[in-house]
Amino acid sequence: MIKIYAFVFSLFIVSNSLGAFVQNDEAAPDFRLLNSFGEEVSLQNYKGKKVVLEWTNHGCPFVAKHYSTGNMQSTQSFAKENGAIWLSIISSAPGTQGFVTSSEANELTTSRKAIPSHVLFDPDGNVGRIYDAKTTPHMYIIDEQGLLKYQGAIDDAGGRGFISKNLLEAKNYVKRSLEEMEKGNEITNPITKPYGCSVKYSS
Amino acid sequence: MLYFILLFGSSINAESEYSASNSKISLISESKTIQPNDSFYLGIKFELEKGWHTYWENPGDAGEGASIEWSLPKGVSSSNTLWPGPERIPVDPLMTFGYNDEVVLLTKITTQEDIDFPLEIKAKVAWFTCKDICIPQEGNVSILINKGEFSKSIEYEEIKKYADRLPIEFYENYRVEKLDQKYFLQSTVENDHFENVYFFPRYYGLTDYVAAQIYEKNENSFSLEINASKTDLELEKFEGIIEATNSKGVFYFDVNYQLALEKSKEQSLLLLLLFAFLGGLILNIMPCVFPILSIKVLRFIQYSEESSIKTYRFGLSYALGVILSFLLIAFILIGLKSSGEVIGWGFQLQYPLVISVLFYLFIALGFLFMSNLVLGSQLGNLNSLVKVENESLESFLTGILAVIVASPCTAPFMGSAIGFALLQPSFNSVLIFLSLGIGFALPYLILSIKPSLLSFLPKPGPWMETFKQFMAFPMWASALWLLWVLSGQVNTDTLILVLIGGLTVSLSLWLLEKNTSEINWIKWFIRSIAIILIGLSLYILPTSYSLEENISEDSQTYSEQRLNDLRNSNELVFLNFTADWCITCKVNERVALKTRKVKQILEDKNINYLEADWTRKDEKIATKLEEFGRTGVPLYLLYPSVGKPIILPEILTEDILLTYLSEVE
Structure with a gap:
């Protein structure tokens, strides 16, 4: 009997000591953004599929290197083969680096041979702030149930000497x-x- | 024109300078001549256009520090890059760490006995120059060092300026405590005190870069409160540098503290699984489960007379039913959690609320066992619902039924298990419920494999009713235990309120039980009264700790009179000057003052604990503080039975405190 009490009580202690900031394994916040064709795209529409979020800014040298080496495109096609939806999100505020018009965004997609499912515009940075996106690139993976499973860098090339890696x-x-x-x-x-450049949020 | 020549030259042989857009680097040395078996600083000097910056070792939220690759002649070696203390460079809403306008990154070069002069030292440097945008840059620089006595070069002062900014080992005694997603760096100050202190973490995932750090300066110590990172990687080491400022300038110190880690997750998971298993076992003897099992046991005996294989199958199907039900509960919970439902309400609740609710629950359960509400027969009726032709299917359904009907008295255990399981990754929650299920099904399974053990089981009969009533006492004992826990968290008034709540819960249950009136409106009237009573008991639930608030009416409250009385009767006194807003005080209380061992020794040695609460800057307390040359809290005084009080350190650890307390006479 005593053990059960200890059990009950220890559970309270454990449940209270765990932090409130567990973002992975929690429901990824939903959002609605316009894509580069002026259509509204909502995360909710992709329940049942894996979704990769990529924060991007074509002017950022980190992003530029991932595209010029074909690394980002190869990751995109890998995701696509695995049935995942790929959303490239631009949170650059108007007038800052990386902010593009719809046609510029589509032109970038074509010229870079990129294959995102959608390029989304988040000019007021609201979605970026909700996800706490800090850098370009900053990657997130959401599973079929809509739970956030991964957040961070695209690869381990970050750190000093990135440019020569x-x-x-x-x-x-x-x-x-x-x-x-x-x-x-x-x-x-x-x-x-x-790792990468700071997201150019509106201040 | 000059640059052009330099650049042109650099393609053949690197020069000491390299220019890129918005920035220029150069390789500088503190002396142009050096001896064998010597060491000296080389520096890569970054000159950036006004308003541009480059990064520290840990760049913060974005960016990247410079990388330097040396090519050295034989017999010459280099240290890692030495980073001077950085500046905070906020990029709203992010925070980065780096250097505005200019910096010299240093490297210690060491020469051996056998080297050929002149030494040609080359460096390949890759760095980022950033403002609102970032530009990656790369360049080669070199320098020639001749043989000779060390003599200060024209760049010596420049190198010295940055060498002075290299962090050195922190000479004070410090510790780091992690409490509720906050780090508290606390240090004694025996030398010059600091006006401000700021912590730069060395690695990602330790502290929040953006959130403000709160510095608290005490008499001989300081505390720095730093929010943990939102993406907390639960690092084992608190590593980085602190920037400490006083009238003499800005100083940088290395801090590296091994954090006291909680037990590793695997261990605690194993322990939880064990408890879940034990909990499952104990569920069997719970009165709401036992009757149904007894009924089944009868059928069991029946079967065992027929064939052992049948009994075996019977037991297996039952176990399967139980385990599948528990798994189903686990999956429903995971599903709910996944669908983003707000079912996390339980975790934010403060202890007093949870404990009081459990107290009601145990009171109510005890009442149910004691009363004439015939649980057993109701279960028997339910059980008849699953009488089907196929015996294996029947026992399978019985297993499911056992889980369902067990829920009234398993609620407290299940509730906690659910609460914990929800905080775990899905996989762990499944494991926890699996353990509960296995524990629950095991006794029955064993009986089916070894039916001879059945003879040890008591036959169902009137004793069950007696047993059921007896079970009320463990329930009420649990209620008592919960009350004892609660008494450590709330004051007497609140405790009495919770007791009244227990009374109203019992009264409403009694009303519901006795409510057998044939007349409809009377029946409903009594029911509403019962519901109102339950509502009342919920309304008066405590929602927060109230012990500390009411301390002023406690016998532990300091007053000059009380202290003098105790001193006049030669009593030992521990006097704690504290305030709610004092970070150091609160951390000391959590880690040292209010620990079990300390409470025990205070009691054992009959040391009177007095608390002087300076939250509202009481005049009398200020005077007392002044007596000891203090203008603020914390201050800890330990009065021996005769003589002057001992002043304890401002940063308390349990060990320090226990030593003082055990030695005082």
């Missing part, structure tokens, strides 16, 4: 996490340090 040899966290989710395994590093 070979991205195709880096450990791609997004690919690995998608693979692990597909196999039903635990994600090895569900949180990694995002």
